[in-house]
Amino acid sequence: MKILMKGNEAMAEAAVMSGCRYYFGYPITPQNEVTAYMAKRLPEVGGVFLQAESEVSAINMVYGAGGAGGRVMISSSSPGISLMQEGISYIAGAEIPCVIVNVMRGGPGLGNITAAQSDYLQATKGGGHGDYHLIVLAPASVQEIADMMDKAFDLADKYRNPVMVLMDGILGQMMEPVEFKEKLSEELPVKQKDWATTGMRDREKPNLITSLYIEPEALEQHNYRLKEKYDRIKQNEVMYEEFNIEGAEIVIVAYGITSRIAKTAISMASKEGLRVGLIRPITLWPFPYKAFDNLDVKALLTVEMSLEQMYEDVLLASNGRIPVHFLGRPGGVVIEPAEIVNKVKSILGRY
Template sequence: MAEKYLMKGNEALAEAAIRAGIDGYFGYPITPQSEVLEYFSKWLPRKGIAYVQAESEVSAINMVYGAGGCGKRIMTSTSSPGFSLMQEGVSYIACAQIPCVLVNVQRGGPGLGTIQPSQGDYFQAVKGGGHGDYRLIVLTPNSVQEQADMVYKAFDLSEKYLNPVLILSDGALGQMMEAVEFKEDYVKPSFDPTSWATVGGVAKRGKPVQLTSLFIEPERMEAKNFELQVKYKKIEENEVDYELYHMDDAELGFIAYGLSSRIAKKAVDLAREQGLKVGLIRPKTVWPFPTKIIKEYSKKVKAYLSIEMSVGQMIEDVKLAVECKIPVEHYGKTGGIVLSTDEIIAKARKMLGK
């Protein structure tokens, strides 16, 4: 039986990365994710693993670009304003098809905002916060345990698809302490970067490797975009992940991810005690988004309620999924205020007319 540890979510992220075989970390401190850097600063040098506290988030993401381009397991982490600063580099990395893991421990905004938890970075994460037609794979943990588990998955997916993977967390998940177990049977998948990475010498394909996102000729740029879209289609077909909770007989479906899904799940339990038939669809990936399952259950429920710690962002993807066939409404809090089960149930009661 695996040993249990009582850890903050940020610390669990870092420890899982070490156990997943991280080769280097580059970051810059910002609340509420600074414990990630603190943990790495203590342990990575002792293990002979590269650790750099960069002079800014801009520097950190470009270090990720360079180190990831060498075929190494590389990671960075930040919080909302810092992730905004990284967006140019993220776009470069996505176009150059560099595997890496990014972590955004979201806080309230816009602007400098607050250091309290938020989910206001959904658009930035799933629609592409930088320029151009690119996608990140976006994983959404809702517990300290999942923060750890999704680190392994993020590294594996990034190497499988040569694509950056974002773990979209928030300030509450990063700061809360819960029991966590780390995988004892994890085996790093076979990964040979010599065909594409800058590992020195001539690559297997018989010519020097050049990793770039610069394509002056429009035909080459278009070809690169089409190449990326083929990959994204494959990701959409194979990597959608979600959880269903009491959806079989639900008349109203809640849709929530991350911290909001924990509160929504409790609201489901309390609402059912009051005779309300509600259920929950929890996206574990918000890109690729679980469009098909949401569409499927739209034929069974009367309506959906999108529950988010924002003024309403994920709701747009829910509306697209149901194709205007049933009502979709929003309940949310913003500015760092956490959701209320009582208010969720009151909203559900109103939507069901009970």
Template sequence: MAKVLMKGNEALAEAAIQAGCRHYFGYPITPQNEVTAYMAKRMPKVGGVFLQAESEVSAINMVYGAGGAGARVLITSSSPGISLMQEGISYIAGAEIPCVIANVMRGGPGLGGIQPSQSDYFQSTKGGGHGDYKLIVLAPSTIQEMADLVQQAFDIADKYRNPVMILGDGMLGQMMEPVDFDNIKKGENHIEEKTWATTGMGTRKKKNIINSLELDPQMLEKHNIELFKKYEKASKEEVRYEMTNCEDAEIILVAYGTIARVAKNVIELAKRENINVGLIRPISLWPFPVEPFEKTVNYVKRYLSIEMSMGQMVEDVKLAVNGRKPVYFYGRAGGMVPEPAAILEEIRKISGGAK
């Protein structure tokens, strides 16, 4: 199949359809509205369900219902909209219902602005809702990877019976790049039967009951322990990352999403000044990839976390490094994007060669 020139939001939507998603619920919010518009056109043509809810609170509870019935279901929104969904996301995680949630981040806090940002990292990776639960969080840096990770997200969600979040930003959602959908499993035929789903008794003798309420504290504790056994398994099996030019780097940049693309340009700029710079790009934000830090910590001099925020992922970088080497931070907030020249200047400062 030939590559198709698409916006990131459109590629996300098409990849979900090709991966077997036939249920989409959402509510309009910039900068992810192209997903909603695309699904409104495409879902009826593939025999699917598109429903624009009256609010994000309603939409996430529709996801609970469709996912509980065994459907592959997608919901998308942007920062404040995801905030409104947090109670429902906690319910879904507690009830062990697979679904895919995409957050195309905008600037904040509050209503903020519609420019790209990465200030929802804490909300996504630390659990924005109540209770003990985890989301598996994947962060693409290209539109092709956006499409590929959507397929993986649905498979991971089904494997662990857990919500999976695609965490992008407004820049990734709005930019256009060629996308190849050949690697995506087509349709619903490849999806394994969900024997736990509430699809009627059929030939079963026991009812399938999906619930996140448990009034007996001992039973609720047992449920939490079982959930965290699942998270422990995921933390070993679902780690994803990319390393660039790290073999003998003096300074290693750490960046995810679209800012990792900027960081790759900085590697070349630093090389011209005889500063050997590498890049660790976390693709799974939870589970956070510790392995690349273990591989590099013995010889690298320092790490520099680059983010479109006031500093969030940098805390996980510090935990991974565990005090063994200095960790620095450079970020822009409110929709401002770090520029290569500014990152290079920061590298000069921390390497002792400011000009």
């Protein structure tokens, strides 16, 4: 049965159904519905909700709950995620699974509370210190948000790595019909997480979770081991959507809500005889570079609600083989389908 829900609320309910029993956060627009929903819902399933005194406190609570083996989530928006960066680096270094949700708004600084995609580089290139990566997932609808939460928690547990669900404020605030899976993953029993800090539990030595390695050689080996894990993720977990690719002259690259605007533009362009396709990255990290290997098109057009952030990855994907053009609107301005069509015409010289 489908239910009409906001993206933020659907995400929170799907997290609970995926076994999340610990949530720590701090209110910030446009993701406040997540906090409100979890405050009501988690006690109903025996979970723990705690509104921390700050984002810095909240992310360190995630470190503790995740380190004890619980399925734990935190959510915030752009300035709040910035405050969490040190804790996120600690969590990645300590290999603690958790899910971090960023409902993006306009920046830099406090910016405004309207939807944007300006946190792409922060999410995919590592906003904190050190050689680490988050797995970054980008939904494009309320239904996909709900479906993606189960995947996010499973990937976090599988690789002992933080997973970020990156979505803009439009997706968080919009209402769409959503149908929840009848049975999502159950919370993994703590006993299956033999690394967790749960006391001795018949062990000869207690578990220790840390990202501190005093000896340079020891830290070097830790980083090499993390890199091996990241290489496995890049090999096994890349996800993307192709739309209208066959016969296209130009392929648009867009994610999140912008990909839906791009699909409308593609429909408009086709009525004018323009052959346009779309590649939608679903994993922003790892980025789907291989999706571009066999493209035979005149140009690529990166469309984003930010200024040349994902564009850098598309340039790398093209490897100089295909010209890459850019269309972006920063500050929370939503791109119109007609703008995309006009850009396509300009690139093809069809004006």
